[in-house]
Amino acid sequence: MIDLKAKSACEGLLPIEIGGVKLSEVAPAEMTLIAPYRGKEAALAKAFGGRWPAAGETASVEGGVLVWFGRAQAMLIGTAAPTTLAKFAAVTEQSDAWARVLLEGAGARDVLARLTPLDIRDTAFAVGQTARTELFHMQVSITRVSKDAWQIIGFRSMAGTLVHDLQRAMKGVAARAI
Amino acid sequence: MRIACPLCGERDLREFTYKGAALALAYPSEAASAQEWDDYLHNRDNPAGPTRELWYHGSGCTSWLVVTRNTVTHEILAVELAENAEEASA
Ligand SMILES: [Zn+2]
Numbered sequence: 595m596i597d598l599k600a601k602s603a604c605e606g607l608l609p610i611e612i613g614g615v616k617l618s619e620v621a622p623a624e625m626t627l628i629a630p631y632r633g634k635e636a637a638l639a640k641a642f643g644g645r646w647p648a649a650g651e652t653a654s655v656e657g658g659v660l661v662w663f664g665r666a667q668a669m670l671i672g673t674a675a676p677t678t679l680a681k682f683a684a685v686t687e688q689s690d691a692w693a694r695v696l697l698e699g700a701g702a703r704d705v706l707a708r709l710t711p712l713d714i715r716d717t718a719f720a721v722g723q724t725a726r727t728e729l730f731h732m733q734v735s736i737t738r739v740s741k742d743a744w745q746i747i748g749f750r751s752m753a754g755t756l757v758h759d760l761q762r763a764m765k766g767v768a769a770r771a772i
Numbered sequence: 773m774r775i776a777c778p779l780c781g782e783r784d785l786r787e788f789t790y791k792g793a794a795l796a797l798a799y800p801s802e803a804a805s806a807q808e809w810d811d812y813l814h815n816r817d818n819p820a821g822p823t824r825e826l827w828y829h830g831s832g833c834t835s836w837l838v839v840t841r842n843t844v845t846h847e848i849l850a851v852e853l854a855e856n857a858e859e860a861s862a
Contacts, residue, residue: 649779649833665779665835665853711784718781725780728787728831 603693603753610761613768615699617760620745622694623658626675627686629667634682641679652724652737661737661747664726669735669747693753697760698743701767706744708763712736714744730759776851779833791826792816794838797859820844826854 602622609618630638639646645653647662654660658672669688679685697705706714712727713719714736724737732755735747748756776782793816800808821844827837836854841847854860 650781665833711786713782726832726834727780727783733831 603750604695604757607754607757608695610757610764612761612764613701613771615697615701615705615764615767617757617764618696618698620694620696622689623672624670624674624687625689625692625694626670627663627667627684627688628660628670628675628679629684629686630682631684635666638679638682641676641682647724650723650725652722661724661735663735691750692747693750693756694745694747695756695760696739696743696745698740700742701771702742702744704767705760705763706736708766709759710734710736714738729756730763732756732759773846773848775827775829775837775839775848777829777832777835777837778851778853779835780829783829783832787829787831788837789828789830791828791836794824794826794854794857794859796826797838797854797857822849824857824859 602619604619609616628638642653642655642660645655645660647653647660647668649662652659652661655670656673658670660668660670663669675685703714709729710727712725719725719738721738721740724735726733726735728734729736729746729748732748732752734756737745739745746756773785774782775785775788795816800812822840822842825839825841827839829835829837838852838854838857838859839848840850842849
């Protein structure tokens with residue numbers, strides 16, 4: 595019998611801390627992409643008690659959070675999707691497909707600013723807001739989870755690149771500090 | 773150049789990919805003549821001024837957009853989701 599070893603996306607790579615900014619892997623959780631069928635958006639929202647996220651928003655739901663994940667789709671993180679959703683949406687279990695990291699600390703925003711064209715000032719990107727955008731050369735999902743903490747979700751197959759790019763920016767910001 | 777995606781807000785050019793004239797959304801009907809297909813596939817106006825173009829927000833929300841752009845000034849005059857564009861329902 596084959597003995598499969600569980601291994602998270604960033605195992606052996608994280609955590610790291612540079613210049614007071616910390617990058618760590620978020621504990622693995624269930625992730626399910628939910629994409630409503632045309633005309634079924636309202637019925638799907640109702641299934642979540644009306645808490646379906648609009649573009650750029652997140653919504654807490656029982657046991658987890660819905661993160662807007664692009665046009666006409668959201669990622670349910672932290673809890674399994676009810677099978678009844680299949681009537682309204684394409685539902686895809688993707689827990690193993692993504693690398694999810696947390697960048698936190700007073701200089702975290704300066705690190706992100708080196709990598710993404712996203713406007714991440716307080717006036718443009720408040721706590722709870724989310725975006726699909728570019729991180730260096732890679733498309734990611736960025737969510738501001740608190741004043742100085744940002745969740746970044748990248749492709750699992752590119753986890754090494756994700757960590758490398760963030761680490762390099764962290765070093766750059768730290769080197770600038772007086 | 774910056775494009776205001778209807779879903780993501782204003783982003784800079786590096787997040788987008790240019791495809792071509794928005795006319796590509798307006799498929800000829802199945803009964804269309806060879807001449808109509810030839811026009812659709814190969815013939816484009818090349819105006820100096822406002823044009824309607826398909827752009828892909830690949831590094832963002834992955835929407836196809838119809839962007840109205842002035843080819844002389846590069847001014848972006850309008851941006852809409854391709855699914856809502858008039859060409860898509862022509
Ligand atoms: Zn977009």
